[in-house]
Amino acid sequence: MLNTAEKARFSETARKGLCSHAYIVDGTAGIGKFEFALFCASALLCSDSRIKPCGVCPSCLKNAQREHPDVAVIGGEKAPSVADVRELIHRASLKPNDGERQVFIVRNADKMLASAQNALLKLFEEPPESVAVFLLTESRSSLLPTVLSRGQRIHLDGMTEQELTALLKNEFPAKSGPEIAEAVAKAEGNIGAARGYLSKTSADLRASARTVAELALSRRRYELFAALVQPKYKREQLASLLGALLELSGTELKRKSGIPARAECEPLPNATKKALAAIGEAAQNCLMALETNANVTAAASKLAIELSGVTARQTTDIKGRK
């Protein structure tokens, strides 16, 4: 379960009936803010007196289906507008449908314009007894100080490594242990980042980057050109591949330099530090070219030429060590 400690704390507060009316939930993208707010909504509306949320009362069941009439969500893809906030304030002035409370969840609160935040402030300052509002934000600094001062802060740190590992193993049964371990290390408790890392697209990208690096290191120039130029990459695709290549060469360089990495990927064969640095440099040059609007095919060809040179440097490196 995500954010277990914070949920346990909220659950206990709800059981004691000590909940506040205004919360500001902050944490990075993908850390589970919305899921946490839904949990809190369930806890606040649950009719069981011992465990909140109990998960089985009619209110909890409605929440599990996302069909509770006393839970409203504004903002999502877009930032909540002034009109959204006014609608929410209007609803807050009405009586709850089912029970004693209404819960409002405001997503992307940090992206709200000052005008929308000011409109919301009215509700934050004098919330009706029955209302609880959750503002979800990635950055507290984007909220007006007046809004910040009214809400109780809940900071989400994400999951422990064990929790994240268990969850990912369950969600990605086809992934190997080392792959999961690498995703966990990279994600730093952020479930969204871990899922992104294990998703097919990013796995494919890392595989392509590895192929390019291996071709460069094993002096297979013709195949290197074929791998970089023939797919006719779009600008963003080539940029993503370069990002993966930079990350791979960086990780390998660290490994060669004896800097302990938390996650170990399969080592690149025949890679010297010089060659790895040259691969990183070539990728960086190509990224810069793409940013200055260079022709993509020309940039890919130039990258292939530079990467071919990596082997020359590597040869001197090997000779130099003899």
Ligand SMILES: [Zn+2]
């Ligand atoms: Zn319940």
